[in-house]
Amino acid sequence: MGVTTQTLRERFRHLLESHRGIVLKIAHTYSRNVEDRRDLAQEISTQAWKAFVAYDEARTFSTWLYRIALNVAISFVRSAESRHTLALDEIDSEPGHDLDRQRESDDGVRALYRFIDRLDPLHRALLLLYLDEKSQREIADILGLSETNVATKIGRLKQRVRDEIAPGN
Secondary structure (H helix, E strand, C coil): CCCCHHHHHHHHHHHHHHCHHHHHHHHHHHCCCHHHHHHHHHHHHHHHHHHHCCCCCCCCHHHHHHHHHHHHHHHHHHHCCCCCCCCHHHCCCCCCCHHHHHHHHCHHHHHHHHHHHHCCHHHHHHHHHHHCCCCHHHHHHHHCCCHHHHHHHHHHHHHHHHHHHCCCC
């Protein structure tokens, strides 16, 4: 007997809520404008729901969601090239996000955000997953790259971070 639409919807809702941090983190990483962040998070949720019927339970939900969310975010960035995006210094954080204000007040974190903003969408995703302490195997699976390619790209990104964000630069 098949799964009812209601049961599928409830299961999806539960899984999405349990992994809400992934959606929010990616939306924040790929958009600095509060309104765009909300739109991107909504689009990620919508696309995940549309793809959920084909979700393979042999994969972890978080890996599956990361892959969808990053693909949606990369498309969002590409389609938004003509839109004006605010510099990090011009952003007003959402009310109640004291942690965001605290992080953004730290010069090192601000420098990292500026560095991330300059990355192309693939390298931004790679750095996000690395900073989220995903294994090279997980990153490779999410991004559809080989583990060797991931290791090489991470090494190069780490060197760029040292070169561009190191004190005195």
